[in-house]
Amino acid sequence: MYEHYQQLQNQFKAVHKEVDQLRASKSRPGELRREIGQLEEESQQLTEKIANLKKKSASDPGFQELLAATSALRKEQEEQAKLAERKRDQMLSLSLAEKRAREAEARLQDLRASLSQDATPEQLFERLQSQVARNNDILTTKFPAEFRTQQETLQRLERALSEPPKTEHDIADMEDEVQALRSTIQQYQAQIADAQVAQGSGDGEDKLAVFRQHANLQARKLAEKEEELEQLRADKQRLLRSTEELEAKLASISGSKFMSRDEFKQYATTLRNKTNQYKKVKAELAELTAESVVLHRTEQLLKSKDADLEGFLRDLERQKGVSGFLATQDKIDDVSVQNARVNALKGETLEEISRVVTDINQALKERKNQLAPQIKELRTVRQRYQEMEQVYLERKAQYDHTAVGLEAERLKLEQECAAFQEDALREESQFHLLHCQLQLQQGKADKIAQEIEFEQGTSNARLLRDIRSFQELYKHKVAQQESLTKELRKQQKALKTSAPAKKQQREMFEGLLHLLSCKARLAQQDNQKNGNANRNGGGVGGVGQDMFDGRADIAHFDVGGANVMTLEA
Known part of the structure; x- marks a missing residue:
């Protein structure tokens, strides 16, 4: 029982540490959920694309061979990319190792030179001071300059990545510009060579200075033009972003370009009402047309009885005090005829629209009937998808739990490795320092032994020809x-x-x-x-x-x- 209690206690401590590490990390649950949802959508899209490709390529007899060849090619390309990356890392490590070797060799030569010569402690101290000054100069001058250069390169690459992709036309323009600059450089080089051959060494140097000055001027102008080009590109990007924002605002204001389902139903109802109204008006128009025929026949009969009917009607209008009534009535009849024609055209249009609506409804019914089996299959697949999603979530939770533990262990091992590496470097530095001090003391001891030997005169050895000892x-x-x-x-x-x-x-x-x-x-x-x-x-x-x-x-x-x-x- 107590052992079980200790196990539970240790498990609680481990879980508590993992929770603290997760809280300390920058990742948030909402962002993780969004990323997971996005990845799931991408996975679903890829699955659908793969299924479509399989359906399309099922009838192709040579597809399997092509698939095997492309898979092998992709693997080889990935292996080639890995080898290139490994080669680049190894070349970088090699250059760093060569640099450290050169520095160590230079320090070794300095130490050998200091030990081989009869240098005093003051001279050794001055030499160390000069080396420290040189290192300080490298630290304060060379390293910041290299750091600024790397920062400028990084900013230039970031600007290049933020720019829109170059079109073939832009690439062709750049290639033409590069070719023009190369031809200009070749012309200048030819002029320099001709001037050196014609004028000799002294005059050639003067001409060369002139050409160099001209080349520097052109380079400065080119740099100014490049800066101006970068500024114009930035302005172009800013204007494009502003245009996109305005287009988005306009789209949000103007609304959708297509009718929704409710709007379409409302439009169909209005169209049916107008169709019914059109039929009623058409029936009335037929009655009026029949009556008009009767009246027209009556008019013809009356005109046949009285030849000067119009004069009689004008006199009658004058007597009744309504002069111009018939002319006005004729105009009204003409307007009515034109209105009838327009209504007929509207009726034809409404009939065409009603026929289109009927066709659309029929097409929708047919499409629904066609999609019914697929919808049923989709429901089955959706249920299976939910089951697979549940399994996936369980497996993913296990994976996350294991990954968190392994990540914590990896961080701990990295910290221990860094501490051991620092200890090793410190011990190595102490070793080299003590070794140098030992060599210095050994040199001093050898010098003292020589001085004792010179003073005792045990041998005929002398420091110089006229001087015996130090x-x-x-x-x-x-x-x-x-x-x-x-x-x-x-x-x-x-x-x-x-x-x-x-x-x-x-x-x-x-x-x-x-x-x-x-x-x-x-x-x-x-x-x-x-x-x-x-x-x-x-x-x-x-x-x-x-x-x-x-x-x-x-x-x-x-x-x-x-x-x-x-x-x-």
């Missing part, structure tokens, strides 16, 4: 740096000592140069004013001209360690 090498470098520091300090002191005098001399020379420039400018102005007399007389303008037209020499010489400039005529 200690002597570092002392020699320290001495060189100290002597270089002393020399630089002497030069700094000499520069500080001579700096004020040289600065003052430079300022005086700049003032002198400014003064001479002013004198030369004034002399040129005086020379332009005075004309030929001043040019022949010499004067100040001549002196300025002699001073600045090449007859004055500027000499430099050293006085007390400073550079002195003199002007010699």
Whole structure:
């Protein structure tokens, strides 16, 4: 009893977990029911299509062979698609593995280079810092750029998928455009080759730069046109959607184009009433026609008795005060005749409509009689369908229950696998780190052993030709740096000592140069004013001209360690 209680308790826990997982999932019962209903409808449609195809192909003798061949072809195509997908995944995995191998090989070469060279810890630290900076640069620059590129590609593909399918005319236009662009590129390439052959290497490079600039301009224009084309396509899609919405609204306002059953019955009742009314009016019309014949005969007899009947009638109308009565009566009779003709046409139309209605009713009766066996069979099939649906729902409930349990187990295994993989990666990283540290310490230990060997002098080994050990090498470098520091300090002191005098001399020379420039400018102005007399007389303008037209020499010489400039005529 207690074991049964524990089993029930464990079963309750498992069911409770499954319910929590189902609640946490994004799927909703209403959506699932709609999807199930849609799938059932599609399944029913497919079943009907298959049954129709079987009926049509039952009389075909070679259908089974064709079916076997198409089934084999479909299986081969599915297998080919699976193999292509597997090949693509393996190629992607191969490229990733090669990339990781190249990165690992580069790191290995860096480590070997650092171990093979006699590098100090500071140099190793700087090298690691540069590697970290390079990795940061890749992380902040290269990866975001690749991510943006992939996003743009994804957006472009989504736009391409959202566009309507291309017609053959659109494809032909695009192929013509591509062919035109290819011909243009070939022309440009031919022009570039001709220019390089004709002008040589130097001129060819200039021409090539011009053509490149032109090609870049054309590419930019092409990109602008493509953007404009994309915008126009988006506008076209928006207008098409707006048109469809307006058409849907118009259809909802205008209503159905065909009469319903009730409307048809009402129309048939109205038609029968009008037919009965037409028959009554037709009988009255027959009576009136007979009476009209009698009256017409009477009129002829009266006209034969009195030749001037019309004059007599006009006089009689004038006496009675109703002039124009007969003319008006004739017009009324003409209108009555025309109305009778129209009514006759309407009667014929109504008879035609009644005959059509009778034919339709007869056709409906015949169709009902033809469909009666199929309706009976449909009821049987519907009952069998309900039974199969009940079995299907039970099996589907079992499947869903099993699928939920397996999905939960799969998620648990994936989580455990991910945790184990993280542990393995962490241990591998720690191993590589410790291995590198071990190699560094081993290199330091080897260096210390060499230094001890050099100091003890147990062998004739030396670090360099004139230097025995690392200690002597570092002392020699320290001495060189100290002597270089002393020399630089002497030069700094000499520069500080001579700096004020040289600065003052430079300022005086700049003032002198400014003064001479002013004198030369004034002399040129005086020379332009005075004309030929001043040019022949010499004067100040001549002196300025002699001073600045090449007859004055500027000499430099050293006085007390400073550079002195003199002007010699």
